[in-house]
Amino acid sequence: MKVLLVNGSPHKEGCTYTALQEVADTLEKNGIQTEMFWLGVDEIAGCIGCGACAKEGSCFRKDPVNEFVEKAASADGFVFGSPVHYAAASGALTAFMDRAFYSGGGNMTGKPAAAVVSCRRGGASAAFDQINKYFTINCMPVISSQYWNQVHGNNAEEVRRDEEGMQTMRTLGSNMAWILKCIEAGKEKGIGFPEREPVVRTNYIR
Secondary structure: OEEEEEEOOOOOOOHHHHHHHHHHHHHHHOOOEEEEEEOOOOOOOOOOOOOHHHHHOOOOOOOHHHHHHHHHOOOOEEEEEEEOEOOEOOHHHHHHHHHHHHHHHHHOOOOOEEEEEEEOOOOHHHHHHHHHHHHHOOOOOEOOOOOOOEEEOOOHHHHHOOHHHHHHHHHHHHHHHHHHHHHHHHHHOOOOOOOOOOOOOOOOOO
16 A cells, blocks of 8 residues: 655755655554655646646646656555645645646545645644645545644754644554555455446536
C-alpha cells in the first residue's frame, strides 16, 4: 500500500513539508509506503473549463497535474498539504487540485484522503475546510486526527516545537494506516467500493 503526500508549499522543506514528513514517517512505521510530491515553484495555471481532459483523458497543460494523476491511479491514499495564505490554501495547490480532481478524480475515488495545513497564527481552519471539500465531492473517506490537521510556526524549526501539532500529524498517520488496512482486509473478504448509481445532475434554472 502507498500514500501520496502532496506538498503545496513553494518551500520544498519548510513548514508544510515538516508536517507532511511527520505523517509519512508514521505511515512508514505502520508498513505503508509513502511518496512526497512537491508542486515546486513554477506557475500552475488554473482550470479554464475547456473540457479537453474529458476528450483526451488528461489536461492539455504540461505541468505536475498529469504526472500526479498518473501516480494517483496506483496510490491507495492521499494527504494534501498547504501553507495558509489569507485563510486559504495556497494558490498553487488550489489550481492544482481544481485540475487534478476535474481531470483525474476517478483515480482517487473511494481512496482515503486527508488535508494538512500550516500557518504562522490564524486561518488554518478555513484552509483545512477548503481542501476537505475536494474529498467529499469525490466519494473519498476523509481521515481525521485528534484535532484539526494543522501545525503552527513561522519556519520548520518552530513547527517541530509545536508538540500538539506534531502529535496530531502522528495520529493522522496512524489513523490513515488503520483505515488503509481495514479497506485491504475488506477487499480480501469480498467487500469492495459501493456500486454507484448513474450520476443525476439537476440544474437550478430550467
